[in-house]
Amino acid sequence: MMLFLFLCGGVWLLGRFMNAPTSARWQMIGLIYVAFLAINVALPPNNPLRIATGGDGKLWLVMGGLAAAAYGYRRVLGKIREQALSQEAERAPAPAAPSALGDSEVDRYARHIFLREIGGTGQRQLKQARVLVVGAGGLGSPALQYLAAAGVGTIGVIDHDVVDNSNLQRQVIHRDEMLGKPKVFSAQAAMEAQNPYVTVRPYNRPVAAEMVDGLLQDYDIVLDGCDDPATRYLVNRACVDAGKPLVSGALSQWEGQISVFDPANGAPCYRCLFPEPAAPGLAPSCAEGGVLSALPGVIGTMMAVETIKLIVGVGAPLRGEMLIYDALWGETRKIAISRREGCVDCGHIQG
Numbered sequence: 046m047m048l049f050l051f052l053c054g055g056v057w058l059l060g061r062f063m064n065a066p067t068s069a070r071w072q073m074i075g076l077i078y079v080a081f082l083a084i085n086v087a088l089p090p091n092n093p094l095r096i097a098t099g100g101d102g103k104l105w106l107v108m109g110g111l112a113a114a115a116y117g118y119r120r121v122l123g124k125i126r127e128q129a130l131s132q133e134a135e136r137a138p139a140p141a142a143p144s145a146l147g148d149s150e151v152d153r154y155a156r157h158i159f160l161r162e163i164g165g166t167g168q169r170q171l172k173q174a175r176v177l178v179v180g181a182g183g184l185g186s187p188a189l190q191y192l193a194a195a196g197v198g199t200i201g202v203i204d205h206d207v208v209d210n211s212n213l214q215r216q217v218i219h220r221d222e223m224l225g226k227p228k229v230f231s232a233q234a235a236m237e238a239q240n241p242y243v244t245v246r247p248y249n250r251p252v253a254a255e256m257v258d259g260l261l262q263d264y265d266i267v268l269d270g271c272d273d274p275a276t277r278y279l280v281n282r283a284c285v286d287a288g289k290p291l292v293s294g295a296l297s298q299w300e301g302q303i304s305v306f307d308p309a310n311g312a313p314c315y316r317c318l319f320p321e322p323a324a325p326g327l328a329p330s331c332a333e334g335g336v337l338s339a340l341p342g343v344i345g346t347m348m349a350v351e352t353i354k355l356i357v358g359v360g361a362p363l364r365g366e367m368l369i370y371d372a373l374w375g376e377t378r379k380i381a382i383s384r385r386e387g388c389v390d391c392g393h394i395q396g
Contacts, residue, residue: 048097052077078109146172150242154196167357168196172242174356177201177264179252179280181228183341184270184294184348186218191349193236193243197356200236201264203248204228204271215338252276257283266355268292268348269315274322278390281306281315285391290362291315292351294344298334299373301344304382305351305363308391312364317385340372 053074084094085101146154146169157163157171174197178185181204192200206228208219216228223231229247236245248260252271261267261283269280269291277293284291290307293315306314347368354360370377386392 078112082106082109145169147242150196153240153242157195162359163357167359170357171196171353172198174266175199175201175264176266176268176352176356177203177261178268178270179276180204180269180271181216181218181232182206182212182270182272183215183296183336184345185232185268186216187342187345188268188270188294188348188352189232189236190218190239191346192352193240193245195349195353196240197243197352199244199246199264201246201248201260202229202232203250203252203260204232205249205251211332215336215341217342252279254279258286261287261289264289266290266292266352268294268352270294270345270348272296277315278322282390285314285394290355290364292348292355294348296336296340296344299337299340300369300371301340302367302369303344303347303351303363304367305355307362307364308384308394310364311384313382313384314388314391316390317388318367318382320385320388337372340370343370343372 081099085099085104088094090100146165150168150172151158151165154168157168158165160167163171176192176197176199178189178192178200181189181202185202185204189200189202204227208216208223208226208228208231210224212219212228213221218235219228219231220235223234227247227249229249233245233247236243250256257279267280267284267289269277271277271280281291281293284306285308288309290305290310291314292303292305294301294303304318306312306317308314347370351362354362365382367380367382368377369380384391
């Protein structure tokens with residue numbers, strides 16, 4: 046027996062040294078076993094070679110039987126495991142072919158990937174996403190910054206204003222050296238400096254009825270942070286027609302509000318909540334009534350959060366709800382909002 050074990054050990058080590066396949070090493074051990082078995086069965090009991098190799102053929106037959114049983118048991122387990130994996134693969138939905146993340150991106154987005162709700166799959170979804178931000182002002186600034194930092198692959202920004210000195214109190218994406226420059230190019234420079242892995246598409250123009258429908262076709266989600274009522278209604282109607290969710294935020298002095306308008310998924314649209322623009326003077330603009338510098342950061346960042354949730358498909362986006370934040374008193378509250386029958390913009394949509 047010791048001779049058999051010595052020979053087997055020698056064959057295994059020699060095969061490993063020569064980088065021989067494992068299957069070839071087992072075949073050589075099998076040949077040694079067959080040789081030992083033949084010696085103990087064919088030669089007479091008093092033969093020196095038979096005595097040196099154990100002297101009893103029954104012992105080798107039992108060893109062979111045990112080895113065969115172990116091999117068969119392992120093969121059966123392997124077949125069962127293959128069948129289980131095959132059935133699991135058939136039941137699992139076929140994943141989309143997401144864009145791969147490079148090593149630097151994996152390191153950059155590690156804190157996202159560690160989140161159970163996002164992980165590597167969610168981060169690749171963010172990389173594939175296309176988001177349009179209307180307005181590069183107070184709300185657009187933090188939303189754009191955090192969408193870029195989060196790794197949203199394609200970010201469009203449309204605005205026709207230039208950076209003014211009075212903007213810098215709250216529009217944190219712009220810098221003093223960008224005064225007089227178009228806001229979209231100022232925002233683009235800041236986003237690309239922050240994250241070179243995102244694609245920024247600047248549109249230095251006002252939102253016009255003749256181009257908004259075509260523009261929205263290139264994007265999955267729209268964020269509206271503008272302060273012009275006519276533009277809000279125009280963007281809302283375009284999102285309704287295109288079936289795209291609209292993440293909307295608004296500000297007034299110390300208070301901000303945010304909601305996700307998405308009639309395609311049963312939620313109301315912007316016009317359901319505000320059928321007509323507010324009367325002149327009833328809702329003063331930031332230039333008329335003022336605004337706390339940090340308030341756009343709070344609401345704009347919440348808009349980025351809602352957008353990430355929509356892209357990854359996690360949590361409960363603010364569909365059918367409006368979150369209101371009162372910075373002066375440190376209070377938040379939610380109100381339920383619903384579809385309005387006969388809405389001019391979304392009344393034709395079933396749901």
